[in-house]
Amino acid sequence: GTRRIPRVDRIVGPGNAYVAAAKALVSRDCAIDFFAGPSEIAIVSSSGRAAWIAADLIAQAEHDPEARAILVTPSARLAAAVSREVTRRLPSEGPARQALASHGGIVVTRTLDEAIALVQRLAPEHAVCDSAAVARRLTRAGTVFVGPYSAQASGDYVTGSNHVLPTGGAAAARGGLSTAD
Secondary structure, X not given: OOOOOOOOOEEOOOOOHHHHHHHHXXXXXXXXXXXXXXXXXXXXXXXXXXXXXXXXXXXXXXXXXXXXXXXXEOOHHHHHHHHXXXXXXXXXXXXXXXXXXXXXXXXXXXXXXXXXXXXXXHOOOEEEEOOHHHHHHOOOOOEEEEOOOOOHHHHHHHOOOOOOOOOOOHHHOOOOOOOXX
């Protein structure tokens, strides 16, 4: 605390790099929820609509120049189509272009199992997949969106009152901010 602001037991909530730095500074004296880094999405798809996947990647990349947006697919055809759609739809200005250039990617795997395993290792903030069968195997993500109509950008608004999720692989060990925090 300060002279004007009383001490608290815990500091929680989202924020940018400055908020993360502030949490790091006070974490010795006050509990924090976790460090939430740049927003991220990992999409596992073998048959999704390229234009919709590209829209999800771009929407996530628009959060911040440090945002991460990755498609992992066993389909070289889908990878090429998504790449074309991203190029076609990418705004000429704003953070998405920089985010995708620095932290975006399309990874082509040999199999769907390999794609799922890779996303499990990433433990992303947001995971998007084609089917409930794949979703059941994505156990290390802040939130999982399933099917062609579960656009992550709009899904964030219906996942509940809270949308503070682990990033940077933290979903391997914890879920999002909750009332327990």
